[in-house]
Amino acid sequence: MKTPNLGNIDAAKKIRAELTWIYVDEVLYREFARLKENTIPRDVAYKTIMVDSLYNCNLKMDTWEVATKIIGAKVDAKFDSVEPATLVGEVANIEVQKVGKRRRTKLGPVFSSKFCHFHCPKRFAIYDQFADKALGNLLGRQAKFSYAEFKSSLDKLILETNLPFKAPYKEIDEYLWLYGQWLDYKDGRHVSTEIKEAISRRPELFSRLYPT
Numbered sequence: 274m275k276t277p278n279l280g281n282i283d284a285a286k287k288i289r290a291e292l293t294w295i296y297v298d299e300v301l302y303r304e305f306a307r308l309k310e311n312t313i314p315r316d317v318a319y320k321t322i323m324v325d326s327l328y329n330c331n332l333k334m335d336t337w338e339v340a341t342k343i344i345g346a347k348v349d350a351k352f353d354s355v356e357p358a359t360l361v362g363e364v365a366n367i368e369v370q371k372v373g374k375r376r377r378t379k380l381g382p383v384f385s386s387k388f389c390h391f392h393c394p395k396r397f398a399i400y401d402q403f404a405d406k407a408l409g410n411l412l413g414r415q416a417k418f419s420y421a422e423f424k425s426s427l428d429k430l431i432l433e434t435n436l437p438f439k440a441p442y443k444e445i446d447e448y449l450w451l452y453g454q455w456l457d458y459k460d461g462r463h464v465s466t467e468i469k470e471a472i473s474r475r476p477e478l479f480s481r482l483y484p485t
Contacts, residue, residue, distance in 0.1 A: 403453025
């Protein structure tokens with residue numbers, strides 16, 4: 274197993290500070306703090322659209338139905354009381370109509386973990402393909418994790434790194450997101466234009482993402 278150190282985390286913070294994503298986070302934290310409750314369909318639909326579009330969840334679903342289903346799940350009482358993996362799983366299993374399709378499909382853990390994270394960032398780690406790949410690389414195993422496996426493994430990793438994180442998940446989330454994309458880039462896989470440009474500008478910073 275490889276564990277990230279302060280140098281790795283510092284490199285990720287410096288890279289992140291130069292990306293537009295830092296402003297995306299500011300907007301999402303602000304709007305979710307302003308609209309804390311999930312009881313009004315238009316507010317929940319608005320938050321759903323923000324997470325889906327700004328965090329690339331690719332839902333392609335009836336947003337109004339997503340909102341009403343989340344309201345029906347009564348998530349507000351669960352953010353602080355239910356185990357994070359349980360609540361993420363509950364939201365992830367909500368089935369909604371795909372736009373332009375007859376079939377229904379589940380919201381999935383990528384959207385669910387992000388929606389929960391921006392409501393309660395201290396309890397919910399963000400899960401996506403990049404974090405999954407990065408954590409698998411650190412642990413020396415093949416991804417793909419379920420969200421429960423991902424969070425459990427991440428919690429153990431945080432304990433073993435013994436790093437002074439300012440928040441339980443935010444800094445390690447940012448590191449995993451960037452490290453996973455760096456791994457994809459090195460493997461010749463597709464990464465966003467913004468990440469490609471960042472790598473060309475600051476290759477030394479990206480190389481510092483490798484744990485020693």
